[in-house]
Amino acid sequence: MRALSAGSRGAGGGSKLGHVSSETEAPTTEDSTEPSVVLPRRRRDIFSDKSSSVLGIVGESLITIGAIVLLFLVWQLYINNAVLANEQASITKDQALAWATVSPSPVASGTTAQTDFGPPPIVAPVKEGGQFAILYIPRLGPDSQRAVRNGVDPVSVLNHGYYGRYPDTQWPGEPGNFAVAIHRTGWGSSFADAPKLQVGDKIYLETAHGYYTYTFRNYEFVLPTAVNVVLPVPGSEAPVGDQMLITITTCNPLLGDAERLITYGVFDSWRPRSSGAPPAIAAIVNKEAN
Amino acid sequence: MYVALWRIIPGPLWLRVAISVAAASVVVAALMMFVFPWVDTFMTPKDVTVRQ
Numbered sequence: 420m421r422a423l424s425a426g427s428r429g430a431g432g433g434s435k436l437g438h439v440s441s442e443t444e445a446p447t448t449e450d451s452t453e454p455s456v457v458l459p460r461r462r463r464d465i466f467s468d469k470s471s472s473v474l475g476i477v478g479e480s481l482i483t484i485g486a487i488v489l490l491f492l493v494w495q496l497y498i499n500n501a502v503l504a505n506e507q508a509s510i511t512k513d514q515a516l517a518w519a520t521v522s523p524s525p526v527a528s529g530t531t532a533q534t535d536f537g538p539p540p541i542v543a544p545v546k547e548g549g550q551f552a553i554l555y556i557p558r559l560g561p562d563s564q565r566a567v568r569n570g571v572d573p574v575s576v577l578n579h580g581y582y583g584r585y586p587d588t589q590w591p592g593e594p595g596n597f598a599v600a601i602h603r604t605g606w607g608s609s610f611a612d613a614p615k616l617q618v619g620d621k622i623y624l625e626t627a628h629g630y631y632t633y634t635f636r637n638y639e640f641v642l643p644t645a646v647n648v649v650l651p652v653p654g655s656e657a658p659v660g661d662q663m664l665i666t667i668t669t670c671n672p673l674l675g676d677a678e679r680l681i682t683y684g685v686f687d688s689w690r691p692r693s694s695g696a697p698p699a700i701a702a703i704v705n706k707e708a709n
Numbered sequence: 710m711y712v713a714l715w716r717i718i719p720g721p722l723w724l725r726v727a728i729s730v731a732a733a734s735v736v737v738a739a740l741m742m743f744v745f746p747w748v749d750t751f752m753t754p755k756d757v758t759v760r761q
Contacts (some may be wrong), residue, residue, distance in 0.1 A: 490740060571758045583758075600757045600758045644761055670757045676756050
């Protein structure tokens with residue numbers, strides 16, 4: 420490199436031959452001292468100590484900001500998610516424990532042979548933000564239960580991992596559509612695996628009175644503006660009849676929100692608390708309430 | 710900036726490293742426990758509801 424630049428410099432002043440030779444000699448004698456003396460001096464010429472330290476601070480600040488932004492993403496995707504999932508675990512446990520204290524289930528819960536307990540009671544309306552149920556979807560794993568609150572406010576309800584009930588939809592036990600929303604990923608949600616649900620899978624809703632069992636029916640992928648999915652008869656203005664549905668809306672694709680993934684379940688049966696939890700979730704319920 | 714901080718930290722090399730790591734941990738913990746939750750309230754959350 421250095422030899423090349425010395426050569427080109429020589430070619431530039433090519434008319435005076437004698438001068439060229441002296442010039443090409445000069446860099447070679449300089450070469451031995453250059454690494455320790457010349458380069459540092461050149462640097463100091465371009466960036467004075469002051470400006471280089473200012474540039475250094477700016478550069479280091481930018482790197483620091485970049486690192487903090489990355490750290491924020493790690494926090495949002497993993498750490499906050501784990502913290503909120505943990506919070507939900509203790510919220511559902513406390514709730515199950517509170518209900519069990521008021522009306523304890525039999526010890527051998529789930530063993531009652533009876534399956535038909537007549538029409539379900541309608542869940543008493545609670546105020547906006549109030550908690551009234553726990554939703555269990557065994558297919559999504561043993562820790563997938565989350566508490567259900569009234570309202571779909573992102574800050575106070577959804578961003579804490581709750582299912583949020585659409586305020587204008589029906590209550591469980593009421594003919595029509597009980598519609599809730601939940602985050603797909605992050606914020607302690609356990610709904611990322613929603614597409615693993617298979618037709619016939621059960622969705623259990625525990626309330627103060629007992630257990631409502633729904634059967635997963637189908638999915639629907641819709642635009643975010645498709646508000647008709649939360650109508651009493653989804654997608655239709657048809658009269659309600661006596662059909663009872665659960666509708667769960669979440670975002671799609673994973674980590675995006677260009678669409679909504681809608682999960683429908685049909686009411687199957689009801690079981691009072693005194694008859695114990697449905698066998699499929701009895702283990703989880705008993706673990707929580709003890 | 711960080712060179713200046715490094716100069717300020719007293720002690721032999723191992724102690725400087727230990728202090729730096731401890732200080733960085735405190736900063737990261739403070740960010741995760743207080744700053745990020747606060748920043749998160751200003752972020753537009755991903756929408757999961759259907760609406761007009």
